[in-house]
Amino acid sequence: MLAAFWAAVGGKLADRWAAVAVPALVFWLAAGGAWTLHRGGVHTLTDHSTWLAQQSAAGQIVILTAALLTVGLSATAVNRAATPALRLIEGYWPRWADPLRHRLAGWLADRAAAEAPVWQAAYSRVHGQADPVGRDLTRYNRLERRRRRRPAATGHFLPTPIGNILRAAERRPIDKYGLDTVILWPRLWPALPDAVRRDLLAARGALDAAVTTAIWGLLFCAFAPVTLLAVPAGLAVATVAIVLAIPGRAQIFGDLIEAAYDQHRTVLYAQLRWPLPANPAEERAAGQALTAYLWRGSDANTPTFTPFQP
Structure with a gap:
């Protein structure tokens, strides 16, 4: 039984290492290819393989171990850089970049404001007809997708489209339900069903993987002294x-x-014994009150907690 246990653990560790290290392995193989071209071409690989074969068994193990450690450590470093890199891509820049950030955010907000009448006209045409034509539907759907990728309020714009996509998603629960996403997310996460959490983790993992791909591409430009092709290749990735x-x-x-x-x-309301709003008109105010209660606490006499339900 223990042998089966350790075999399973070893398999899981191997799979986890492979998932983390594959992009790093591709990077270092590409770097090796650039170095090979710099040294004279593919035929130079014979010299390297001959040199490796001439080493002792212990020496070969040390060399291979060093190579694996290089791949693993570089993968770990880049993966840890994914979150701060995503923050930069979103537009959360240092304070000294505030003038540029405000200018770009204002420009994107102005573009959105200029497009608002166009969206309203498309909305009126589509919803004002019993059977809207395909051209009107196509135009409206395109404008609606762009609208969902932007915050509703001008003051919440960030200087990059990616930042506005995530900011719009953060703001929609506030706009609809009065629930502050940032404040309430640590409270909602433990109460979510396992399937929902798995989907969210998978989606965040895919997002981080795309960010690390961009990082690897930029790092590959560092091999420009070896071959100038590294710059266009890295920038393209x-x-x-x-x-x-x-x-x-x-x-x-x-x-x-x-x-x-x-x-x-509603799980937040139920677990905190907070009265559920009776209708959509009450929900935003109720959500704002719940957010304030969790963020700052309260000594008010209202609302009255609902009975505890184990």
């Missing part, structure tokens, strides 16, 4: 990740966060 992969995965992650509040927000 980073550009595809930032322009195509990260926005799509950020949208999926944001939609799942919004869905968690849509479907499971």
